[in-house]
Amino acid sequence: MSASMLTVEEAQARMLALIAPLPVEGVPVEQAVGRYLAETLLAARTQPPADLSAMDGYAVAGPGPWHKIGESRCGEPFTGALTACQCVRISTGAILPEGADRILIQEDVVVEGDRVTAAEEPVLGQHIRRKGFEFAAGDTLLPSGTLMGPAQLALVRSAGHSAVPVRRVPTVAIFDSGDELASDPAACAVHQIPASNGAMLGAMAAALPCKLTLGAPLPDRLDAIVAALEAQSDADLLVLTGGASVGDHDLARPALLAVGAELDFWKVAMRPGKPLMVARRGRQLVLGLPGNPVSAYVTAVLFMLPALRHLLGAADCLPQPIMLPLAVECPEGGARREFLRGFLGPDGVIPAHQRDSSALLTLARSNLLIDRPTQTDVTKAGTSVPCYLLETGGIA
Missing domain, CATH: 2.40.340.10 (MoeA, C-terminal, domain IV)
Known part of the structure; x- marks a missing residue:
């Protein structure tokens, strides 16, 4: 354990070095939002899969005027081929027929029966989305560690995937401690304060995918804190707020030592949040956060949330200013x-x-x-x- 205070960056690096991303599991794409890709995502199909029209109008072959011989709609393409001076009615996103080399947009045409004319000749290749212009099968789309959001969900499905590899959701246990804490804010005696740190930290953790346990406030008794820590020995991340300083009733450090946790460092050169403890018990990361609520919040932003993102496999788990x-x-x-x-x-x-x-x-x-x-x-x-x-x- 370091005897001197670490910088924030040193402390973050040491904390993250204590843990590794959790094991990989496959989940349906729709259930992956908020989680991080555990592997590089490759396209399983080509997008678009064929040349498509980017506008409503007519797919034409060569210079006009043109004779309309059919229609190409989304989901129902024209099955024939065009020869010179022929065209088909076409919808945005519909497949371009064989032989068509440009799109004449609806606003620029004059239609008389099956005869289509235009004041100006359309430019060769105009308004055509070429096959594979976005990506081709086998292309790298998203690197490992990418956060899955709504746009990424749509891309992954568009790329032909119904499931993706992500990291297992971490289990998190959070306790606040102190004899002065009242569980019920509406029933708080003059010598008490409503317990708020646990609920606050739980809400912060719940913004990320996790399985959360919020314990009742713990009294300033070593046996009670030790029992709570022992009961959550299987959690991936255990957070204890309060009792991290050096007063007679600050019991986080002796409690961690009593359950066999190895204290990696204690005290960070920051304000608020100096009395921060980071320890490991087996594969479990243990954070002892300060009891003052602003200190608890700031250290959660800079340490607890990065630890959770790291367990989830984020490529960039630290907040960026x-x-x-x-x-x-x-x-x-x-x-x-x-x-x-x-x-x-x-x-x-x-x-x-x-x-x-x-x-x-x-x-x-x-x-x-x-x-x-x-x-x-x-x-x-x-x-x-x-x-x-x-x-x-x-x-x-």
């Missing part, structure tokens, strides 16, 4: 790298004034985190700064 201009001046950075809550308005990024790591109201009103390096001078309005966009459930 984007550069956005400041609408107002941003305060100087301190001794630790800081992730400031902020809001993206019409004129740019506005840092939140409240920086306390327990302030959920500020977090709920924020839609991004501003990445502030250590010892940064006051930054003027208009300067672009790295930001992580937030949405319900985590990184956008």
Whole structure:
């Protein structure tokens, strides 16, 4: 275990090195949305499978005028071949008949019985989608690790696949801990606070495919925390929030050691979220997140969600910052790298004034985190700064 504080990047790299993507399984394409391809996807068919019309009108052979001899519709192509000065009525997406070399669009024609004329001759090859212009059978379409969304689903089906290989869905167990936590927010005594971290982290994890277990808040008793950890020994990812610091009642570290977890590192040079623990128990990754809710949220964005994406086989599991201009001046950075809550308005990024790591109201009103390096001078309005966009459930 490292004795000194790690940088965020060092800590992320060490965490990801402790785990590997889960085993591969095949699922129907429609069930793969939100998951990541476990293998490179090759086209099983050619698209389009033949030359098609890109417009409604007439498929013509050579210069006009033309004699109409039939029709080619989607799903019902013309079966013959065209010779010079012949044409067929054709629909967008219909197969181009043999012998046709251009498309005359509907708006440009004059039809008198079966005689078709045009004010201007159509350009050779115009308005034709050539066979295989998008992809051919055997072409590489999507690399391994690609996130499956609606567009990818459509592409995969278009490429001739009814099922795809993805990683097994991870099992996740989340607990918050502390004697001060009340399970029922509506029945909270003056010496208590409503338990919110577990529900918050569970909602963030549920934005990714996983099988989630949310435990009741654990008391500040070593035996209770150990029992909860033991009961979830088969989970792929176990998250414990609270008790990660060094007070008399901070029991995450001794509990992890008691169940045989190997603590890889503890403490990261970041604010909020310094008291972060990362351990491994067999194949299980264990994260001990801080108890302050903003700290728990930020460390979940930077560590818990990347760990889940890595288990799911994502090619890029770490959140990527984007550069956005400041609408107002941003305060100087301190001794630790800081992730400031902020809001993206019409004129740019506005840092939140409240920086306390327990302030959920500020977090709920924020839609991004501003990445502030250590010892940064006051930054003027208009300067672009790295930001992580937030949405319900985590990184956008």
